[in-house]
Amino acid sequence: MIRKLLIEKINHEISEYTTRGQTDYQSEKVKRKIESCEKRHAEIVKVEATGKVNEVSMQPDETQAVLYDVHYKYLVKQGSYIYMEEEVENRRAVYYGGQIYNDGEIPAVFEGVKRxxxxxxxxxxxxxxxxxxxxxxxxxxxxxxxxxxxxxxxxxxxxxxxxxxxxxxxxxxxxxxxxxxxxxxxxxxxxxxxxxxxxxxxxxxxxxxxxxxxxxxxxxxxxxxxxxxxxxxxxxxxxxxxxxxxxxxxxxxxxxxxxxxxxxxxxxxxxxxxxxxxxxxxxxxxxxxxx
The missing domain is CATH 3.90.1720 (endopeptidase fold (from Nostoc punctiforme))
Incomplete structure (x- = not known):
């Protein structure tokens, strides 16, 4: 059930990348990436994604924490030039009552104070x-x-x-x-x-x-x-x-x-x-x- 819900969410996000003329994005990530492409007259013409659930753990409040990765492949067209960009996003979501909540990218941990x-x-x-x-x-x-x-x-x-x-x-x-x-x-x-x-x-x-x-x-x-x-x-x-x-x-x-x-x-x-x-x-x- 958890995997099915995550797949549905990823597929919805993918559809936002290639919906022409859209201005209201549910995903902030999609919005940022499309705006970045537009600045250099590039367009994402196709997106594929695969997911992998790494860990599901029960929390004290009876929710389940889900750690998973999403591997995105973006086909980018810039004029007559086409290339493939790839990235892996480490994500965390909360599952409860048959629904996914608080789904988002896990922030990267940078080095600590200067030594x-x-x-x-x-x-x-x-x-x-x-x-x-x-x-x-x-x-x-x-x-x-x-x-x-x-x-x-x-x-x-x-x-x-x-x-x-x-x-x-x-x-x-x-x-x-x-x-x-x-x-x-x-x-x-x-x-x-x-x-x-x-x-x-x-x-x-x-x-x-x-x-x-x-x-x-x-x-x-x-x-x-x-x-x-x-x-x-x-x-x-x-x-x-x-x-x-x-x-x-x-x-x-x-x-x-x-x-x-x-x-x-x-x-x-x-x-x-x-x-x-x-x-x-x-x-x-x-x-x-x-x-």
Whole structure:
């Protein structure tokens, strides 16, 4: 019964995406996504979704809490260009008396308060040369966007860990072990802050002078495949999220892959995200190598 009700709800939401001329949306998510598309003269022409119930638990008030995932596939048309965007939404609903209540996306959990150790020390040691293989980084991002490589530890807030894996797959060398506040590395059950914490990666990439490093550019149009975008959703100076560029839309603007908000080929601005605020700030970082 619960599964049937959830399927009905998802199907109703899907119908809102492709109902032409509609202005009154029951789903805030649908409204945000359609408005984001309209700003860049794009249109969602088809939506598919599959659901998976992960857990049903009885609550003290005799309701049942339902944790489930919805995997959306959006066919987006922008002029003559057509591409597929995907995302997985983690949701929670309450079931009682044959009805679904309080159904909504579970907010992502960001890193906690800033730690003193996140201020990275000055560089020292020999220069670590490498050639960044952008295609390999993108291929890794595509392979693991909605699953987790067992060779690495999985985190509740996994966005920066996933981006680090992508960069390493592109031949970026680890360095700095065993100091958590130096370099960029993961080994066994330990890792640097810059490997797993969005704000630390944002600090490390443009300040590093050896090994993995990046240069900040003026806007998203300057990014290449395999480059990185950092997100400060609240605009408070602490960056919360990291994505990797895996494609471009018809206007040559970045489409990105990410974890935590598991998604692929998502438009870079994140205006359709529940984490988005009008105060959002971005950092656009292009990876620099030793060619």
């Amino acid at each position: 003193k150790e996140e201020t990275l020390d000055e560089e020292n040691g020999e220069r670590i040369t490498y050639h960044y293989e952008r295609l390999k980084a993108v291929q890794y991002a595509e392979k693991w966007w909605n699953t987790y490589n067992p060779a690495y530890r999985k985190f509740e807030n996994d966005c920066t860990n996933y981006i680090s894996q992508c960069l390493h797959a592109g031949n970026a060398p680890m360095r700095g072990y065993p100091s958590k506040g130096k370099g960029w590395w993961m080994r066994s059950n330990s890792w640097s802050y810059s490997w797993t914490v969005a704000n630390s990666m944002r600090i490390h990439l443009p300040s590093s002078t050896i090994g993995l490093r990046a240069r900040e550019v003026e806007g998203p149009h300057k990014l290449k495949l395999g480059d990185v975008i950092c997100y400060d959703f609240e605009g408070d100076g602490r960056f919360d999220h990291t994505t990797i560029v895996t494609g471009r839309d018809a206007d040559a603007m970045p489409l990105v892959n990410a974890h935590t908000f598991n998604s692929r080929m998502r438009y870079w601005r994140y205006e359709d995200s529940t984490a988005y605020t009008p105060n959002i700030k971005y950092k656009f970082l292009t990876i620099v190598d030793d060619r």
